Amino acid sequence: EAQVTQNPRYLITVTGKKLTVTCSQNMNHEYMSWYRQDPGLGLRQIYYSMNVEVTDKGDVPEGYKVSRKEKRNFPLILESPSPNQTSLYFCASRSGKETQYFGPGTRLLVL
């Protein structure tokens, strides 16, 4: 089954404790992205990647890092999480076509 998976689905952490949210897709897609979704603000792109070792900032990259060492994986790293990073996070991937596939989401609470 074609899918994008994210882990963990839910996470409660404390300010300053480094965390990584993993994302993996099994569709051999070149393009992958991370979004955060906050009430009233819609989906905002954090980082995106056009292929292995090619990444670029989205609209809200501050406080986040990404890497793309393999085509299927695109982890999101929060080196020192802060409460304003409490949000719902989505990973997504697409081929050269328009359809973008989203993962199930990761709900993060930073205390």
Next chain:
Amino acid sequence: GQSLEQPSEVTAVEGAIVQINCTYQTSGFYGLSWYQQHDGGAPTFLSYNALDGLEETGRFSSFLSRSDSYGYLLLQELQMKDSASYFCAVRDQNTGFQKLVFGTGTRLLVSP
């Protein structure tokens, strides 16, 4: 940059037809996409218009007018399960059209 405007909420009854509008301002245009998101769920792709006109997929249709920088999503024979948020999206020319920019979404409430 890009900006998209959608109504924040639309209400309708089962069996009715509803139209969700999207106006956009872009420095370049690649196409308009629509996504559906149920509460607690992930966005799912609905449709894409690159050229002017109407694209139909079952009960859902999407329309684009590039000269008016305007599009809409038309939902017919509404069902309760259509209650969800709907987002329009365009590609950002400044990133070679690699980045997808979303509107803030329209919440559709379908009542019996």
